[in-house]
Amino acid sequence: MPELAEKPRFTRFPVVSLAAEYLVMGHLMRRNVLAYKAPPNNEGYDLICIHPNPKKKVHPIRVQVKSRMATDCDRGFPVSAKTFKSFDYLVIAFLNVGFYFDKAKRNACRTGASEPEFYTFPRAFIRKHHDTSSSWEKVITRGLRIEEYKNGDGFEQIARALHVPYPEKKIHTT
Numbered sequence: 615m616p617e618l619a620e621k622p623r624f625t626r627f628p629v630v631s632l633a634a635e636y637l638v639m640g641h642l643m644r645r646n647v648l649a650y651k652a653p654p655n656n657e658g659y660d661l662i663c664i665h666p667n668p669k670k671k672v673h674p675i676r677v678q679v680k681s682r683m684a685t686d687c688d689r690g691f692p693v694s695a696k697t698f699k700s701f702d703y704l705v706i707a708f709l710n711v712g713f714y715f716d717k718a719k720r721n722a723c724r725t726g727a728s729e730p731e732f733y734t735f736p737r738a739f740i741r742k743h744h745d746t747s748s749s750w751e752k753v754i755t756r757g758l759r760i761e762e763y764k765n766g767d768g769f770e771q772i773a774r775a776l777h778v779p780y781p782e783k784k785i786h787t788t
Contacts, residue, residue: 634681634707658700684714685726690754734768
């Protein structure tokens with residue numbers, strides 16, 4: 615009888631996925647953007663961002679957060695075209711928890727752990743790089759020039775869209 619190949623299992627870690635949303639919220643709030651979590655399973659976006667000054671009349675920004683746990687992931691993430699009108703920006707959090715796909719390194723998962731990376735993409739970028747060639751609608755970032763969307767530079771896009779100035783200490787002279 616032929617030996618059956620090991621079937622890859624889809625692994626879910628809801629706490630790790632939720633952590634991505636809170637990490638993004640923290641980075642936005644560090645930049646003085648008020649960020650609130652949408653209700654669980656809200657379709658199309660995960661965070662609402664607003665100006666910290668309630669007197670400013672600026673439309674809220676809807677942010678969808680996607681995460682990939684594995685350091686050795688394909689640098690892609692699923693996103694459905696039907697959600698495009700539901701978000702203004704999509705933040706992909708590459709959490710870099712460790713190696714999960716490379717069989718030679720999988721047993722030493724933690725050796726692949728590194729700092730998370732965040733990329734903030736406007737909806738137009740997602741639409742342009744959206745791949746529908748398979749049953750999983752996806753955006754693959756590997757091979758794209760995306761440094762301008764990384765970490766603080768990416769979060770800055772949301773702050774600019776909300777007209778939130780950079781938090782600076784005012785020096786009073788007398």
